[in-house]
Amino acid sequence: MTNGIVGFDWSVANDLLVSCSQDGTICLWNVAAKSRLRSVKDPSGAEVLACLFHPSNNNIVIVSFLQKNRHFPTKIVE
DSSP: OOSOEEEEEEOTTSSEEEEEETTSEEEEEETTTTEEEEEEEOTTOOOEEEEEEOTTSSOEEEEETTSOEEEEOGGGGO
């Protein structure tokens, strides 16, 4: 179980949803199947402030309290 969700974003195709929470968890969701595909913790363990899909690909960008942007390819779900 994650702490409070602080952000989410839809993929360009609207088939995936990414959410992020205060405990540093990033979740990738399959919208049609209504299921979580994958969840990962921010490697630093820092609270994630925002998450979004890059508009020209399916990479996920997150911002955390460490003030470093991180990129996660959605290929982590394969």
